[in-house]
Amino acid sequence: MKSVMDDIDNLSRLVKMLASQFGPKTEVILHDHVYHDYNNSVVAIENGHITGRKIGDGGTNLGLEVIRKNTNKQTGDSYCYFTKTKDGKVLRSSTYYFRNDNNEVIGSLCINTDISDYLNIGKSVENITMYTPDKEINEVFASSVEDLTEHFIKEAKALLNKSVEDMSKEDKIEVLTFLDKKGFFLISKSGDIACDYLKISKYTLYKYLNEIRETDEDKSYSR
The missing domain is CATH 3.30.450.20 (PAS domain)
Incomplete structure (x- = not known):
């Protein structure tokens, strides 16, 4: 099937x-x-x-x-x-x-x-x-995709417990790593939501995600 x-x-x-x-x-x-x-x-x-x-x-x-x-x-x-x-x-x-x-x-x-x-x-x-x-x-149990993305962003905010203005590059990568593992980026328009929240460009988002996923691949190969 x-x-x-x-x-x-x-x-x-x-x-x-x-x-x-x-x-x-x-x-x-x-x-x-x-x-x-x-x-x-x-x-x-x-x-x-x-x-x-x-x-x-x-x-x-x-x-x-x-x-x-x-x-x-x-x-x-x-x-x-x-x-x-x-x-x-x-x-x-x-x-x-x-x-x-x-x-x-x-x-x-x-x-x-x-x-x-x-x-x-x-x-x-x-x-x-x-x-x-x-x-x-x-x-x-979200009745809309907006409810689900809102839930993930709330979890991300609680992860570091600091404002976006106080986040370093490493902090933002940690947030994106968390969201990526949760499947956040499988949701349509999630990239725009992440960019708005972290105050980063689409280019920066994809750059950070590539770094995160390359690191994950390296870890899986070393096992």
């Missing part, structure tokens, strides 16, 4: 079946990462009220990281991890990544179950759901 769109009818039926099986507290969502940009990768969804998304919306920050590390077979599928939505819902989530023969990510199937009500019942149900705060993962 070269893309989830090659079998979209069957996969859409699978999404409907899983949502019917688990009920209205479970969102099931299918992403295509071949024919759709990341900011509109949702091609099938049921119970989108859980994260507030719909067909045509984008993926999360965690998905970007996996795609950024595309050739690393150790990154990818995640089962039974815990996240929180903007409005405070606690979700138990699992994500399966579809890959082609070259091990490239071509799509993903995500299941997000709202377990908030169960957690409020008491410790006994907490044991059943296996929810522990130290396992919580910071996943952002």
Whole structure:
């Protein structure tokens, strides 16, 4: 399979079946990462009220990281991890990544179950759901690409905790390294956003990114 769109009818039926099986507290969502940009990768969804998304919306920050590390077979599928939505819902989530023969990510199937009500019942149900705060993962369920880029920029600001005016070249490279590893530059127009934030030109941005990626390649070859 070269893309989830090659079998979209069957996969859409699978999404409907899983949502019917688990009920209205479970969102099931299918992403295509071949024919759709990341900011509109949702091609099938049921119970989108859980994260507030719909067909045509984008993926999360965690998905970007996996795609950024595309050739690393150790990154990818995640089962039974815990996240929180903007409005405070606690979700138990699992994500399966579809890959082609070259091990490239071509799509993903995500299941997000709202377990908030169960957690409020008491410790006994907490044991059943296996929810522990130290396992919580910071996943952002953005309904727009603007929400996702804003999240990454906030994380970048917290990284050094200093104003852009006080940043050295090394500081800016550290910020760009962080954003690059998070998959930030896979988002359309992310380069413009990074340039505006760091107050650098497009030429400087690409120069720094080339330095960062050449360093990463040198490290991988030395292993």
